[in-house]
Amino acid sequence: MATEFQSLEELCHRLERQSFDRPPALVANAHITGGSVARALAAHDVPVIALDRNGDGVGSYTDAVVAAGEVTFPLGDREGFRRDVERIADALDHEPVAFPCMDEWVHAFAETQPAGVRLPFADQSIIADVLDKESLYGLAADLEVPHPETYQLSAVDPADAAARLEYPFVVKPARKREFEELLGTNVVEVEDEAAFAEIVERAEVADVRIMAQEKVPIATGEDRSFASYVSPDGETHGVVGNARVRHPQAYGTSCVVDTVEDATLEAHARTILEHTGYYGISEAEFVYDTARAEYVLLDINTRPWKWISMPVEAGVNLPYAAYADAVGDSYTPDAPRPARWLYLPDYLAGLAGDGGPPDVLSTDEWRAILTGEFEHSQGLTTGVYRPSDPGPAVQVLETTFGGVEYYCSC
Numbered sequence: 001m002a003t004e005f006q007s008l009e010e011l012c013h014r015l016e017r018q019s020f021d022r023p024p025a026l027v028a029n030a031h032i033t034g035g036s037v038a039r040a041l042a043a044h045d046v047p048v049i050a051l052d053r054n055g056d057g058v059g060s061y062t063d064a065v066v067a068a069g070e071v072t073f074p075l076g077d078r079e080g081f082r083r084d085v086e087r088i089a090d091a092l093d094h095e096p097v098a099f100p101c102m103d104e105w106v107h108a109f110a111e112t113q114p115a116g117v118r119l120p121f122a123d124q125s126i127i128a129d130v131l132d133k134e135s136l137y138g139l140a141a142d143l144e145v146p147h148p149e150t151y152q153l154s155a156v157d158p159a160d161a162a163a164r165l166e167y168p169f170v171v172k173p174a175r176k177r178e179f180e181e182l183l184g185t186n187v188v189e190v191e192d193e194a195a196f197a198e199i200v201e202r203a204e205v206a207d208v209r210i211m212a213q214e215k216v217p218i219a220t221g222e223d224r225s226f227a228s229y230v231s232p233d234g235e236t237h238g239v240v241g242n243a244r245v246r247h248p249q250a251y252g253t254s255c256v257v258d259t260v261e262d263a264t265l266e267a268h269a270r271t272i273l274e275h276t277g278y279y280g281i282s283e284a285e286f287v288y289d290t291a292r293a294e295y296v297l298l299d300i301n302t303r304p305w306k307w308i309s310m311p312v313e314a315g316v317n318l319p320y321a322a323y324a325d326a327v328g329d330s331y332t333p334d335a336p337r338p339a340r341w342l343y344l345p346d347y348l349a350g351l352a353g354d355g356g357p358p359d360v361l362s363t364d365e366w367r368a369i370l371t372g373e374f375e376h377s378q379g380l381t382t383g384v385y386r387p388s389d390p391g392p393a394v395q396v397l398e399t400t401f402g403g404v405e406y407y408c409s410c
Contacts, residue, residue, distance in 0.1 A: 012088060014067055019093060024092060027101065028071065033304050036308045039389070042065075052070065053071070057408060082114050096116075096118065099120075102303065106121075146294050146297065151165070153211055156212075173186065174209035182206050219288040220249055221242075223287050226265060226269035226286075229318040237333050246350075255347035256341070256360055259336065269286075285301070309382075310340070310341035340380050
C-alpha cells in the first residue's frame with residue numbers, strides 16, 4: 001500500500017530499496033481509471049506504482065498501489081516527463097510495464113519511448129490515427145462504419161460547415177485533452193453563430209484542431225462501447241457495455257454501465273481496430289441514432305477508461321491481459337458473464353438533481369453496496385468505493401468537500 005504520495009526523489013529512493021519478484025506496472029495518471037487499473041493488476045499480484053502530476057487523484061491511495069509519486073506533467077514538458085520515467089525505471093530491478101490512463105499520458109509514453117519501459121500498445125503513428133478524430137472519421141467512412149456527419153474545420157470553412165449542419169450542433173476536438181484543458185470539457189454544443197465563432201477563435205489562438213458535428217438525436221441510456229484488449233498477434237478479448245446512466249444524462253460521465261450483447265456493434269469496432277493495426281486496451285464508443293435507427297461511432301479511446309473495472313468484473317481482465325503479453329506470461333479470460341459497474345458520487349448527484357434519471361438499482365443491489373457484500377460476490381462492482389479499500393473513497397470526499405482542486409475527466 002502507498003502510505004503517501006512522494007516527490008520524484010523520494011519515490012526513486014524508495015524504489016531503489018525495494019525488490020519485486022516480477023515487473024511492476026506504472027499507472028499514470030492515478031485517478032479513477034488509474035485506481036481501477038491498479039486493482040485489476042493487483043488481483044494477479046502485480047506490484048503497481050502510481051504516477052501523477054500531484055497527489056490529489058484518488059488512485060494513489062488504493063491498497064493495490066505499492067508506491068506513488070510525482071512525475072512531470074507531459075502536456076507541460078514532454079522531455080521532462082521522459083527523464084522522470086527513465087529515472088524510475090532505473091531504480092527498479094525489472095523493466096516496468098506502462099499503463100497510461102488519459103490521452104496525454106498515452107501520447108507521452110508513445111512519443112518519448114522512455115528507455116527501460118515496456119509499452120503494451122501499438123506505436124504512436126497508429127495511436128495517432130485512432131485517437132485523432134479527423135483520421136478516425138475518415139477511416140470510418142472508408143470502411144462504411146456508421147458515424148455522425150462531421151466537418152474538419154482545418155479543411156472546411158466554418159461558415160460552410162455551419163450552413164450544412166444547421167444549429168444547434170456540437171464542436172469537438174481532433175485530440176480530446178488539449179480541448180479539455182482549454183474549455184474544461186471535451187464537447188461543446190453551439191446554439192448560434194456567435195457561440196460558434198467564439199469557440200473557433202479560442203481554438204485557433206490555442207492551436208487546437210476542432211471539427212463541427214451534427215447533434216445526433218440519441219436514445220438516452222442506450223450508449224454502448226466495445227471494451228477490448230487486442231494482442232500484438234491480433235487475438236481479441238472484449239465485452240460490450242451499455243452506459244445506462246450518465247450525469248448529466250446527455251453528454252455526461254458514465255455512472256452505471258451494464259454488459260450487453262451486440263454482435264453488429266462489436267463487428268464495427270473490430271473492423272476499425274483491425275484496419276488500423278492497433279493493439280492494446282481500447283474502448284470504441286457508439287451512440288444510438290434514432291433518426292438512422294442504428295449505432296454510430298463517436299470515438300475510440302486507446303487506453304483504459306473510467307469503467308474499466310466492469311469488464312474485469314465480467315471475467316475479462318483487460319489490464320492483466322495486456323500485462324501478461326508484455327512480460328511473456330499467459331492469461332485466458334473467463335467466458336464473459338453479466339456485470340454492472342457503478343460510480344456512486346455522480347450517480348447520487350444525478351438522483352438528487354431535478355429531472356434526474358430514475359434509480360436503476362434494485363433494493364438487493366443497494367444492500368450489497370452498503371454492506372460491502374458486493375465485493376464477495378459476482379455481478380456488481382464500483383469505480384472507487386470499496387469498504388475493504390477505503391483510501392480512494394476518502395480522497396473523493398476530501399477533493400469534493402475539502403477545498404482540494406483536482407481536475408481529470410476520469
